Amino acid sequence: MARTMRRVQILLLLQLCKWVITLEARPLADVPIAVTREFYGNGRIFDITHRINPEMPSWDSKNGVGQVVKLVASMKNGSNDNLSEMKFSSHTGTHVDAPSHFFEEYYEAGYDTSTLDMKTLNGPALLVDVPRNSNITAEVVKSLKIPKGIHRVLFRTLNTDRKLMFKKEFDSSYVGFLSDGAKWLVQNTDIKLVGLDYLSVAAYTDLVQTHRVLLKSREIVIVEGLKLDDIKPGLYDLHCLPMRVLGAEGTPTRCILMG
Ligand SMILES: *[C@@H]1O[C@H](CO)[C@@H](O)[C@H](O)[C@H]1NC(C)=O
Ligand SMILES: *[C@@H]1O[C@H](CO)[C@@H](O)[C@H](O)[C@H]1NC(C)=O
Ligand SMILES: *[C@H]1O[C@H](CO)[C@@H](O)[C@H](O)[C@H]1NC(C)=O
Ligand SMILES: [Zn+2]
Numbered sequence: 001m002a003r004t005m006r007r008v009q010i011l012l013l014l015q016l017c018k019w020v021i022t023l024e025a026r027p028l029a030d031v032p033i034a035v036t037r038e039f040y041g042n043g044r045i046f047d048i049t050h051r052i053n054p055e056m057p058s059w060d061s062k063n064g065v066g067q068v069v070k071l072v073a074s075m076k077n078g079s080n081d082n083l084s085e086m087k088f089s090s091h092t093g094t095h096v097d098a099p100s101h102f103f104e105e106y107y108e109a110g111y112d113t114s115t116l117d118m119k120t121l122n123g124p125a126l127l128v129d130v131p132r133n134s135n136i137t138a139e140v141v142k143s144l145k146i147p148k149g150i151h152r153v154l155f156r157t158l159n160t161d162r163k164l165m166f167k168k169e170f171d172s173s174y175v176g177f178l179s180d181g182a183k184w185l186v187q188n189t190d191i192k193l194v195g196l197d198y199l200s201v202a203a204y205t206d207l208v209q210t211h212r213v214l215l216k217s218r219e220i221v222i223v224e225g226l227k228l229d230d231i232k233p234g235l236y237d238l239h240c241l242p243m244r245v246l247g248a249e250g251t252p253t254r255c256i257l258m259g
Contacts, residue, residue, distance in 0.1 A: 038230070046236075046257040048154075049094040050165050050227045056093055057170045059199055064168035065092055090250040091199065093165075096121070096242045097222040101249040102211040111218060113251040114244045120192045120221045125152035125238035125257070127231060132158045135203045136177040138184035146189055152238055154195035154257075156228040164198050165225060176203035182213040186220070193238070195223040195255075226255060234259075 038047050050056060058065045068088050073079035091097070096116060100107035128144055130136060136155065146153060157175040164171050176196060177185075185191055194201055194214060201222045202210030214220050223240060242253035 038227075044259055046231050046259065048227050048231070048255045048257055049253070050225055052088065052093045052252065055168050056165065057167060057199060058089065059091060060170055060172075062169045065089075068092075088252075090245075090248050090252075091224070093252055094223070094225045094227065094255055095250050095252045096240070097201070097211070097215065097224065098249045098251075099215045099218045102208065102215055106215075106218065107249065112246065113242050113248050114246060116221050116242065117192075117219075118241075120151070120219075121223075121238075121240040121242070121253075123152060123238060124150075124235060125154055125193065125195075126150050126235055127154045127156060127228065127233050127257070129233050130155050130157045130175070132161065135175050136181040138178075138180040141181045141184045142188075146191065148190055151190055152193035152195070153191050154223075154226060154228060154238070155197070156233070157197055159196075159198040160228050165227065170199070172204040174198040174200070174204065176200055176206075177210050177214075178203055178206045179209035179213050182210045186213060186217070192219055193221045193223065195226050195238075197226050197228050199225050223253065223255065231257065 036051060039045065040047070052065065052068055054064055054066050054068060056065050065088055069084045069086055071082060071084045073081065073083040075082055096113050098106075098113040098116060099111040103111075126146065128146070131140060131143070134140055136157070159165070159174050162171075164174055176198065177194075179202075182202070185194070200207065201214065201224055211222070214222055236257040236259050238255065238257055240253050240255040242251040245251055
């Protein structure tokens with residue numbers, strides 16, 4: 001009995017020491033440098049989201065995204081914690097587009113990214129390689145022979161080979177859909193989610209028309225700036241969870257593929 005009491009006392013003492021140490025906020029010894037990963041679960045989960053960082057490309061800019069995270073309170077300055085604000089374009093990195101992005105009427109009616117269908121953003125998805133010698137025309141979409149019943153397709157293009165999302169300077173020669181390619185997709189396939197590997201789903205020379213063709217029905221979700229390196233083409237489970245922000249016509253999203 002006395003022995004048990006003693007044990008409890010020691011345990012309490014140890015706990016007290018721990019509190020005191022914690023309160024002192026001494027630096028933790030030997031904390032290993034954090035690593036960022038592209039795969040999880042023994043390679044069963046692929047992170048297809050680009051990490052938002054100052055050096056990633058920003059639309060029409062030579063200078064990249066720039067400083068994103070800014071400390072507004074820091075422990076060095078006597079605050080209890082480090083606290084930051086984030087500031088970046090709503091179309092930064094891996095992100096979704098809402099119908100309000102290209103239609104005035106849809107903007108007025110509130111079709112922001114928070115209204116996108118979570119069922120469209122989550123489910124079976126096909127990763128396909130697009131022929132590298134062309135933008136995505138009707139001919140190209142047709143040649144991919146995407147079966148009926150496929151609702152989500154991630155199009156991997158020359159952009160991935162060229163590592164464009166890892167280059168600070170915006171490159172307008174990226175590959176994207178031309179409006180006739182978008183039209184063919186809308187009229188001849190069941191695709192409701194279109195994913196691409198640079199900052200726009202549409203080729204630079206055909207931006208407006210292509211977006212309008214895809215967004216008009218408000219049934220198709222566009223995911224841009226995907227990281228599709230080192231993944232075999234094929235069928236996966238896609239999960240995209242954009243932040244839920246009132247009024248945003250674009251929103252960064254985390255996307256993963258599970259194989
Ligand atoms: C910390 O204090 C310095 C000096 O007043 C100031 O220049 C700096 O902006 C402060 N930083 C933060 C994150 O509060
Ligand atoms: C795709 O279109 C862009 C212009 O939007 C052009 O610069 C580029 O060369 C085209 N890419 C290919 C592979 O044809
Ligand atoms: C955040 O807090 C830690 C712990 O005090 C400190 O080492 C670090 O410098 C702080 N960061 C900044 C930028 O002040
Ligand atoms: Zn966008």
